[in-house]
Amino acid sequence: MRRTPFSPSFWRSPLRGPWLTSVLGVVLLGGITVLFVTGLLSYAAYNPDLSAVNDKTPGKGLLGFYLFAWPTDPHWLYRLTQGVHVTLGITLIPVLLAKLWSVVPKLFTLPPARSLAHALERLSLLLLVGGGLFEFVTGVLNVQLDYLFPGSFYPLHFYGAWVFFGAFAAHAALKMPVAWRNLRRMREEERTGSPGPALGPAPAPNPDPDPDPPTVSRRGALWLVGGGSLLLFGTTVGQDVDGLRWSAVLAPHGADPGDGPGGFQINKTAAYAGIGAADRSEENWRLTVTGRTGTVRLSHADLLRLPLHSSALPIACVEGWSTSDQWWRGVRLRDLAALVGHDGDPPDLFVESLQRHGSFRRAALRANQVADPRSLLALFVNGETLTPDHGHPARVIVPAAPGVLNTKWVARLTFGDLP
Known part of the structure; x- marks a missing residue:
């Protein structure tokens, strides 16, 4: 019988399962929250309520509820918040892709909705996947100083962030209790060999009841994802660190006007x-x-x-x-x-x-x-x-x-x- 993405036997990797998905989900919970907060701070730094010339996202309505007068102290504030936003965003790309890979079978499960809670979970997952890819793609294109996405970066990234984080928050509320329970179960099994009665039976480890033989362990997969993130971090963080700018090969750190007193970065000549x-x-x-x-x-x-x-x-x-x-x-x-x-x-x-x-x-x-x-x-x-x-x-x-x-x-x- 021909296998399709809608059949469990199509997804045969033994790595897919609650443990890997839970670990990646916990990492993204913290990382994406920081990304969202620093992104909002970046928007506030433009003082969009001050004048129309500063506001690149008119019509934001209630989404601008948090805006405040941007301070001048400490003098390195925007350097810190925006440096964290961009560097962390690039660093999280392998984690995001691995997370999407781990949950992609859920996008093809049938029936589409077994209950109201299941329907909400599926909707949040679709918005989460689409919104996550959209935000990271537009962000990376803008960082590369060669923005090719149709439309203005500012409103697309701003409105997209609210849609993405809304779906992310809904999905986290639905799934994080399960993720924490899975992680506790794994720790208890490693310590005692049994998860204990309080944690209940273990969930199905893989969508396919007969998966392919493993080629790498779950911890090996995490090392691979972590190594990819570390590589991206090492080739990005130099854009903000004196003495390491040569290492920021994946983050163009402004045009270099040469040596001398004016030999520091610019964004337009x-x-x-x-x-x-x-x-x-x-x-x-x-x-x-x-x-x-x-x-x-x-x-x-x-x-x-x-x-x-x-x-x-x-x-x-x-x-x-x-x-x-x-x-x-x-x-x-x-x-x-x-x-x-x-x-x-x-x-x-x-x-x-x-x-x-x-x-x-x-x-x-x-x-x-x-x-x-x-x-x-x-x-x-x-x-x-x-x-x-x-x-x-x-x-x-x-x-x-x-x-x-x-x-x-x-x-x-x-x-x-x-x-």
């Missing part, structure tokens, strides 16, 4: 942004600053005559890469606010760039970000004038903010009037 030599000429460039008392226009030389301050801050990008602290020097944003009548607590800030191509040509910053004494309109980095690719003649640098909000090639600052 001046050429890509359409910034020519004439645009960034210090003789021709002017900064327009608007606020309560009107508008002032400042040349590069004018800015150099204002009090200059220094800050040691990293650049951290949504793709997961980040730099170490770089020494920036320039005019405090709150001092520029004072020039146009905001002498006390400065208001929110709308920043516009000379950039002609690509996203985030405009960005909004919260008042707490403007007020932080480390927030600068930077003119120098590491003791030298900004390079063209790092935003010459002037760029914003703010502690703990995503890299795209640290606008380069700044042309206009508007205090207190957000679109």
